[in-house]
Amino acid sequence: MKPAFLELTQGARRVPVRFAGETLMLPEGANLAAALLAAGVTVFRHTPVSGAPRGPFCMMGACFDCLVEVDGSVRQACMIEVAEGPEIARPHVGEPDETL
Numbered sequence: 001m002k003p004a005f006l007e008l009t010q011g012a013r014r015v016p017v018r019f020a021g022e023t024l025m026l027p028e029g030a031n032l033a034a035a036l037l038a039a040g041v042t043v044f045r046h047t048p049v050s051g052a053p054r055g056p057f058c059m060m061g062a063c064f065d066c067l068v069e070v071d072g073s074v075r076q077a078c079m080i081e082v083a084e085g086p087e088i089a090r091p092h093v094g095e096p097d098e099t100l
């Protein structure tokens, strides 16, 4: 399926970024959340209670729906730039908590 978002930095140097076990070639220096969306990634995390999928919403650091784990630290993808080499994962991939 074609991504719903267009990339604006088409001339930028591409660097490899590992996301959820897959290597993506993203534009260096671009906003990480925007670059992942343009690459077709729509689910960045799952909520810990219901397991509902979440992706970037505000793109300005307010909603925390873009949380990803970057080299072991949970960060807002919309607040960091694409750089070569980090291992990025979805921070919560477990089953929904049925006890709540």
Ligand code: FES
Residues within 6 Å of the ligand: 033, 055, 056, 057, 058, 059, 060, 061, 062, 063, 064, 065, 066, 067, 076, 077, 078, 079
């Ligand atoms: S998209 Fe809202 S905090 Fe990143």
